[in-house]
Structure formats: structure tokens, C-alpha cells
Amino acid sequence: MKNTQVIFKSRPEDFPSEDNFEIVQSDVPQAGEGQVLRKTIYLSVDPYMRGRMSTMRSYAEPAKLGEPMVGSTISEVIESKNPRYQAGDYVLGLDGWQAYAASDGKGLRKLDPAQAPITTSVGVLGMPGLTAYVGLLDIGRPKEGETVVVSAAAGAVGSLAGQIAKIKGCRVVGTAGSDEKCTYVVNDLGFDVCINYKTQDLKEAFKAACPNGIDIYFDNVGGDVLDAVLKRINVHARIPLIGLISQYCDAKPRPGPNLGSILSNRALIQGMIVFDHTDRTPDFLRDMTQWLREGKVRYREDIVQGGLENAARAFIGLFEGENIGKRIVQVAPDPTRKEKR
């Protein structure tokens, strides 16, 4: 009996290809003292694994060349010298692309086939399900009646995010890459609309599908769909950035702000307009007045002379970087100032 392994052989420049992998036969490992030997029944393949094939700075170590490709696995325990497992148990693990694996059992989770099909542990009841749940509810914070757009709506995560949004009483618009997928998304999953981003004009399609704008965009893809969504978002929109599959295989970063860094660092960008925050004025005035008194904050004013005749010129200068500190145009003498300026 041999252990078939799919070895990660080389890193792709853009799209992964079969040449990046090599199939080898090795000996089936032995279960040593305290160890568990298991046989792989299922592999989970997920878009995030493209990131592991690259050495780019990311939230996880890159996969190592020369070892079996990384990934979640559903396995049957066939021999156990560890009291927590016994032969015949089903377990979720991270054994990667190989037929057999042995270890001390760390990181394994037992699965109960009587509770749910074991495959759901890598799908609806696993990581993709949790992603949809947390991304939509905790970051998206849907309110009844809001409009939610979900990209890759027929995918493992998007299909669930959209259905959760429907449960929360939202209008839900999906995007997907084929008419077959769109039919599935609307007829089987109950989305209100699904846009085929390969054949439809995105701008027109979003305009028709989202007459009240977009409150939440659950983004799995980035790229053109994100660009089109940004044109129709509403005030205080939320964009959980879950995936950027349209960009994962780019050989070079695209022009403009690279949201890959926002995703992999789980960072937050939030637009702010001060007029929303006037309730903070008392706190601000209390603190700033004290900081000024204590000399902890200094400021400079750039008071431009020349009156109203010079206002346009003074304003234009802001975009030429002329000012240091707050630019103000003096229109008439200031009776409150003693010193001559």
C-alpha cells in the first residue's frame, strides 16, 4: 500500500497550472506512540489557497515547496495510538493533498456523520459558512429593507451570505459568471436578482437591480464588480472584504489602492465627513482647549491678505500645497486683534 501525495513543486506567476504540482508515491506513514493514522476521504479546495502558493506577505505562511499541497481534509481514522481517537472516527484536519497522514492528533476535530453529512464540515457548517455568517452579520450589519449585493453568489461563501441576508429581510442582488449560475442563485437560493457579470453591462444592471442604492456589498471578487458597486453605494454603506478572486492570479498589482493588503491584514478603511459627528463637539472642545492650554497642541494660521479679490487665488493655492496650517482669507480688519499682521 502506497501513499499518493500531490507535491507543491513550483509557485505560479499568475494562474496556477498542473505544472505547479507533481504526483509522487511514498510509503504510508506509521502511527507512532500517541499518534493517529488517517485516510483522506475528501479534500477541500478553496480560493484562499492561491495565496498560500505565493510568497507575498500575507496572513499565513506560504506553502512550502517540495511538500504536499496544503488544505483541509476530511478523513477516517484507520489506526490510533492516541486515547482521544479510535479507528472508524471521522475527523476534519489539515492533512493536505495526500492519501494518508499520521500525527499526534493536534488540530483534528471529530465529525459525527449522524448529525450532518461529513462534507458539510468544509462547507455550509464549516469555514465557508462561518465566513458568510460573520462577514455579513458582524461587518455588514444588515438592517431589514436594505439592499445587499453579493459577488460570486453561486460560490461556497456567497451563496450562504446572500441567503442569510434574505433571512434578515434584505433585498439581495447577486453576481455570477454564467446564466446557469444566475438561475440557480435566483431560483434555488432565493436571491431577488442575479447579474451575469460576463454578459451584462454592470453599470446598467446595478442601476436596474438596486433602485435604492447599495447598503452592503459582500465582496468575494474585487476588480470590476467592486468598481461598479462603488458607484452606487449609499451613505454609511458597509463593504465586508472577504475575497478578491478576480485579482488573486494577477502577476502584478493593479493600479490604484491595492485592497489585497486591506484583506490580508483585516484592515479597515472608513470614510468620514465631520458633519456627521457634531455630537462629539463638547468632548472635542473640552480636550482641545485643555491641550492648547497645556501647550500639547500647537497650531499655525495662514491668514492671506488681499481681501475678496484674492479669495479665489488663496483657495486655488490649497491644491498647490501653498499653506502651512489653516488658510484663512482676511476680508476686513479684525477689531479683536491687537497686533498688526
Next chain:
Amino acid sequence: MKNTQVIFKSRPEDFPSEDNFEIVQSDVPQAGEGQVLRKTIYLSVDPYMRGRMSTMRSYAEPAKLGEPMVGSTISEVIESKNPRYQAGDYVLGLDGWQAYAASDGKGLRKLDPAQAPITTSVGVLGMPGLTAYVGLLDIGRPKEGETVVVSAAAGAVGSLAGQIAKIKGCRVVGTAGSDEKCTYVVNDLGFDVCINYKTQDLKEAFKAACPNGIDIYFDNVGGDVLDAVLKRINVHARIPLIGLISQYCDAKPRPGPNLGSILSNRALIQGMIVFDHTDRTPDFLRDMTQWLREGKVRYREDIVQGGLENAARAFIGLFEGENIGKRIVQVAPDPTRKEKR
């Protein structure tokens, strides 16, 4: 006595120019019953006003052609038929670019020259100060020892945001467009470092100035500085998006995701990696199990045959949009499944 007014005459395509404005003389308005007549002492000129000159969808109505240019003003009341004001009062208002204005007094705020110079009402104790305070503290949420980058660090808002970050015990790095500004930012304002973005290599400069990465980027400018910052942000970084002055005068939107929409809609983008959120697993499993039982959530699995030999092909297909639902590779027979697939 005439009222000098600077009329907003035409909308700029890119950079505003003096041709967009016209100076006219009209009669000084009269204070009618219940009204307040005031004389403008100072105009505030602010970068956000470029947005008002455009008809693009934004958080505020565009400025109207043929009327005095909009903007905050500091004025002296010269005649009042409104019991709340009297001649000699100083007020903050929105009278725009004109020497005199009259109205019922709505939207005016009285200023006390004994408390603080009246100019501070449009600067350190006004809108720019509140912007720095809320943007840094409420969106940035600085923690002691973190690294904060502030762009337009010599400007009205950035100069204050960086000093507040210093008060909170952060390492603070500014960017500005001249050596004179950088000297002011470091020597007078107390920033740790200031990078001249016009003369220094941004990548190298940020690497040297932020050896522990960037936790908060208080962004006033967008463009190249934002792109460079995104390469060095830390996990869970926060980016209060306060301004995009480097892009306000673009005739056409730049390629890539347009953060102007994030700013004007005060929207939020947040990257998410599911492994940060395993504490939500019990809630997720409880809800998802119930939704499945109630038929409110449906799912599909795309189980690919062909074993490990087909794993690479199945994985690559994810990026070609092959799958509907969760893709799983079957490696060995599943003893828990009754039905033949």
C-alpha cells in the same frame, strides 16, 4: 457702500482657476424684520470646497452657479433686528464669499473673542479640529506605542491629528510637500519623522520611518501616499479616510477602486479572515443548523471525482468559475454516504 461678491461662475474640469469666479459689486443688503446684517471679517478656504464646485454625487448639494461662492465666514454683526444678536457680536456663519450678508440668523454661532481668537473657530477649535479629533480617536482608535502616519501633516487637519496621536503615546510619521513643511512638522509640532513625498522615495522612506509597520493611516490625500502606506500596514490597521486632496482635481476617475465614493458616502471597507472569528462558531452553528432544518438555507456541493490525480485540476477550476457551491475533491469512498454519486 457696495457689497463686493465673488460669484461662482463656472465649474472647473480639473484644477480650479480664477476664471471660475467673477467679482461683482451689488447693494449691501438691508436687515429686514427679525434679521441680522453682518460684515465679513474672515473667509475660511478649505479643500472640501473643490467638491462643491462639481456636480458629482456627493454628501452635499453642489454650489450654485451665479451665486457667491460658498464657505464658512467669521463676521461682525453691524445691525440686528433679531433679539438674539446685537451690533458688535462676532459670529461664525456660512455667508460665502461676500463682504456683507443678511438673514434671520439661522445657522449663526456667536463667538467670544475673550475665550479664544475668533479665527480659531474655523481652525483648531472648529471644523478642522473636530475632524482631526473624531477621525483619529473614533475611527483610528490609537493605542500607546502604535505607529500613526498622517498625510498633509502641515495642513489644518493633519497637523492636529498628528499631535493628538502624540498625546496618545504613538509614534507619528507625517508626509508633506516641502522641506520647510517637514521642518515645521517635526520641530514645531513634534512629529517623530516627516517625509517629503515630492523628493523622497516613498517606499524606502516609509520603510525607514515605520520599522514596526503602520497601525493607523490618517489619510488626507489618497493617491501615491495611500498606495505606499498600504504596502506597510499591520494586521488590524485602521485607515480613517478624511480627504483625497491629491485626487480632487482629477478630470477623470483614476483606475482601480475609487475611494472618493467611500469618503463621500462615509462608507466602510473591512477586510476579514475567518480565522480571527472562531469565537463566533457556537452562534454560527446554532443558527445555521436551525436555518438548514427550517429550509431557509440551501446549499450545493460540487464533489469532483478523479481522486488526488485530479486535485490540481479541480483547484485550478475555481479560478475559471467552474463550480456551483462548495467544491470538494473525493479521494476515497465515503462510507457515510448511502447514495451513489
